[in-house]
Amino acid sequence: MKMGLLVFIRNVLLALCLFLVLGFLYYSAWKLHLLRWEDSKYDKLGFLLKLDSKLPSELASKYANISEGVCKPGYASAIMTAIFPKFSKPAPMFLDDSFKKWARIRDFVPPFGIKGQDNLIKAILSATKDYRLTPALDSLSCRRCVIVGNGGILANKSLGMKIDDYDIVIRLNSAPVKGFEKDVGGKTTMRITYPEGAIQKPEQYEKDSLFVLAGFKWQDFKWLKYIVYKEKVSASDGFWKSVATHVPREPHEIRILNPYFIQEAAFSFIGLPFNNGVMGRGNIPTLGSVAITMVLHNCDEVAVAGFGYDMNSPNAPLHYYENIKMSAIKESWTHNIQREKEFLRKLVKARVITDLTSGI
Template identity: 85%
Template sequence: QVFCLFVAHFKISNNISSASGYWYYSPWVGRSGWLVRMEVRKVCLSWRTVRGLSSSSRPWRASPPVFRFSVADSALLYCRFSKPAPMFLDDSFRKWARIREFVPPFGIKGQDNLIKAILSVTKEYRLTPALDSLSCRRCIIVGNGGVLANKSLGSRIDDYDIVVRLNSAPVKGFEKDVGSKTTLRITYPEGAMQRPEQYERDSLFVLAGFKWQDFKWLKYIVYKERVSASDGFWKSVATRVPKEPPEIRILNPYFIQEAAFTLIGLPFNNGLMGRGNIPTLGSVAVTMALHGCDEVAVAGFGYDMSTPNAPLHYYETVRMAAIKESWTHNIQREKEFLRKLVKARVITDLTSGI
């Protein structure tokens, strides 16, 4: 049995630190709306540790506790971070005002019928029962960056409860550096693997819908209908995903909205997709993990623009300079966002690329 304690450390301006138990999402914010340098850690202790602490008159001076997990939990760097955010869309998606008011990629406006049709077949809206039952959920987002190459992090990555991979980043042949385990593969039509044999057997396929055509594509996939290559895609897309409907999910688009406007601070543009206001899938996945995981790590993140000839991805020869051609992303703003999380120890960067 596992018990969870919440311990918040408040760093006051005169450098006096105080600690208080059982605090979560404190309303203590500064005048500008930011929390006053607050760091929250959720510590999950075994029953033996809790019993040992409670039996001591000076619990924190007792024998060293046996921690099952030590968790840096939360985006308390951001006072507007919203606690209740389901990882995937479920059959109550139309009740979510935050996404109902925006068109893709920041919401679901105009997509009700498509989403309803998809969910009526998939009928699964959560992680697996085993993952849902975990008291402390350790997650890692594996990016596609060339910084992963030759790091031999495979076994360390596989040790996490949830391993999230993005788009078509391959595993086979790269296990030593990127691991062999995949829990979630988040993608959109143009980024999805096109060869059925590339898909991992035990992973969930998760759509991140950036435009209305993406939801239409997923409906084709779920219903095993013919996918037309001329359906508004900017490159060829997968015509088949070797997953049964219960293995398919729709990522909550609120994470795209929150990553863009609340956490990274990209241009609002009246809530429409525009130049430089679309977060990368990596930042979206991190935002999702901040809501759904107790410990968050990343690997393979970071674009070093000072080395234009370095490999952009660990699995191909495209160079770093190619990322400058993207009109949708603001790489510098995203780097600042991720660095803030790393510096505050909200997330751990295994490859030190951020």
């Protein structure tokens, strides 16, 4: 009798164990399927695959009562996070005197970091002393920013007044303003450039704007030190073309762009080859994409103008300020224009940024 009871209990326990094992396997398979389904919602970089121009419901309700034309606090970063959950907003525009503490850039050489540049950067910052925007712009509770590209698509669009209406107007390299105000505006908050791209004639600089260096190589930081301390620029310092020897700016009007934006644009947003974290073929983002990355972290609303190259129109102007045609574009050794287009189109489609000239 006792033996039969023990056999019965043993069989019940075995059946229970089998049931638990099967249940665990079923649950695990379901979870794995769910995770795979979740992963399939995103591309290999982490962007949402199905992008929609309609705002997510929670954001639509959040901004529903804000009138048209009124700045929407946190708008660009909120949508960016919705389509790219890995996005983390905190990242200062410019390097300050705590730059050595920032782990994200400490271990990378230029252009993706500051490794090996400590002494030069320290010398520059000790002279410039200012590491932020102007007090008036820093005090704004909501900032609307526009990046003005150099594309020929800006010509004859009469967007000047609209561009000047933004709180922060960012221009790139040596693209002129004087004589083109009707199309590109007359306001400049900052001009981001590097030695070979900087305006070479001092009289062509606009008044009251910040001069911002994007350091792509170690020579760029050395050049900026010459400029800040008004020393003689050496032409034999490894530049690939002639560079500006004088910038009509006082030290407090000069900044160093946080190289994290070059790193993030290249590897996180565009998906360019990592190449062990050093400059190589096709892994440098254009200054336009770098500037967009910067403002996503530091502006509430973001617009661009003069972006995009229409290769199907070889006779269209390449830049708004000269007669060179689109057909003059050659394959770039450093940039991957097609990958950048894909990145920018994601931002436009999801309404993270507004494309004023519809060139992207």
